[in-house]
Amino acid sequence: MSSAAPPPAEPEAGVTEIITVDQLDRAVEVLADGGLVAFPTETVYGLGADAESSAAVSAVFEAKGRPAGHPLIVHVASARQIDRWAVDIDDRARLLAAEFWPGPLTIILRRSDVVAPEAVGGRDTIGLRVPDHPATLELLNRFDGGLAGPSANRFGHVSPTAAQHVVDDLDGRVDLVLDGGPARVGLESTIVEVLDGPVTLLRPGGVSVEAIQALVGEPVVDGRDGQSRAAGMLASHYAPSAPVMVVAGHSEVELTDGDVVIASGLPEAEGLHRTISLGGDAASFAQGLYAALRQADAMGATRIVIVPPSTGPLLPAVLDRLLKASAPRP
Ligand code: TXA
Ligand code: MG
Numbered sequence: 001m002s003s004a005a006p007p008p009a010e011p012e013a014g015v016t017e018i019i020t021v022d023q024l025d026r027a028v029e030v031l032a033d034g035g036l037v038a039f040p041t042e043t044v045y046g047l048g049a050d051a052e053s054s055a056a057v058s059a060v061f062e063a064k065g066r067p068a069g070h071p072l073i074v075h076v077a078s079a080r081q082i083d084r085w086a087v088d089i090d091d092r093a094r095l096l097a098a099e100f101w102p103g104p105l106t107i108i109l110r111r112s113d114v115v116a117p118e119a120v121g122g123r124d125t126i127g128l129r130v131p132d133h134p135a136t137l138e139l140l141n142r143f144d145g146g147l148a149g150p151s152a153n154r155f156g157h158v159s160p161t162a163a164q165h166v167v168d169d170l171d172g173r174v175d176l177v178l179d180g181g182p183a184r185v186g187l188e189s190t191i192v193e194v195l196d197g198p199v200t201l202l203r204p205g206g207v208s209v210e211a212i213q214a215l216v217g218e219p220v221v222d223g224r225d226g227q228s229r230a231a232g233m234l235a236s237h238y239a240p241s242a243p244v245m246v247v248a249g250h251s252e253v254e255l256t257d258g259d260v261v262i263a264s265g266l267p268e269a270e271g272l273h274r275t276i277s278l279g280g281d282a283a284s285f286a287q288g289l290y291a292a293l294r295q296a297d298a299m300g301a302t303r304i305v306i307v308p309p310s311t312g313p314l315l316p317a318v319l320d321r322l323l324k325a326s327a328p329r330p
Pocket of ligand 2: 150151159
């Protein structure tokens with residue numbers, strides 16, 4: 001008789017607790033014990049662990065099902081922390097931090113030896129960010145450390161923009177979820193590498209390339225081609241269960257019963273197919289996009305047809321995520 005290895009034990013459901021911003025002390029305690037706390041940010045919810053603890057950071061990779069080589073962003077309380085986590089810091093990085101932190105910008109720098117090597121996937125660089133959410137800033141101050149935190153979703157899935165999304169993906173795999181309300185930006189941070197060469201964009205997000213160029217006074221190089229340096233640079237990512245198709249207008253495609261349409265700036269038209277209507281400009285579309293993708297899955301969509309917005313500074317970030325959500329799955 002052949003005995004197949006038993007499947008790994010699934011964590012117990014219903015054990016992850018959502019706490020409120022009045023219960024920060026409990027979150028601090030869990031983090032200090034090496035546990036995992038999902039935290040709100042203005043972009044998406046993060047899955048936080050003590051960035052100086054190899055064991056805590058390894059638990060993040062396990063909870064997400066994230067391959068070990070993919071580095072995590074380290075969240076810190078203020079730009080003053082930059083010198084603790086990074087070395088050889090370029091003036092352009094300091095300018096960017098002073099202007100855009102707290103905010104949706106991650107800066108890749110040469111790392112110091114404070115961070116657990118597992119957090120940065122064994123690299124000699126570190127992605128740093130000060131998130132713009134009052135409860136998480138307070139949490140970081142009280143914890144008095146850095147939080148290694150990827151988006152708090154299963155690897156490859158849609159990022160969470162509400163506390164319940166975290167529980168839907170990671171129940172039993174994370175100790176606490178700090179509920180800070182819906183995410184204001186709704187898409188992950190802009191990532192730029194600021195080392196010796198030109199400022200290089202690794203992922204578009206809530207801070208536009210134009211704003212970065214205006215501040216540093218030099219062109220930003222697009223680093224998204226070439227080798228997959230960021231997990232969000234993998235072809236298929238940010239993906240719901242149903243296949244995604246992006247069209248310029250909903251009349252461009254013949255809709256079938258299983259379809260759910262997510263459309264920018266379309267009034268909830270009478271008689272139109274099952275439609276989730278989002279804002280007309282890229283910023284308001286971005287804010288609702290991930291919740292809409294989750295909702296479409298929950299509606300049993302066999303295909304998600306998306307009509308994207310056409311204006312707004314967040315447009316490159318929106319189109320980037322739609323490209324990945326609609327890419328062929330591995
Ligand atoms: O808005 C965000 O950035 C959210 C919130 C929670 O802060 N976080 C987030 O994390 O999106 P995650 O792990 O899902 O995506 C982080 C990206 C990955 O693509 C990772 O490869 C890249 O940042 N990254 C982190 N550290 C890096 C490094 N040292 N070099 C290159 N890429 C890095
Ligand atoms: Mg992610």
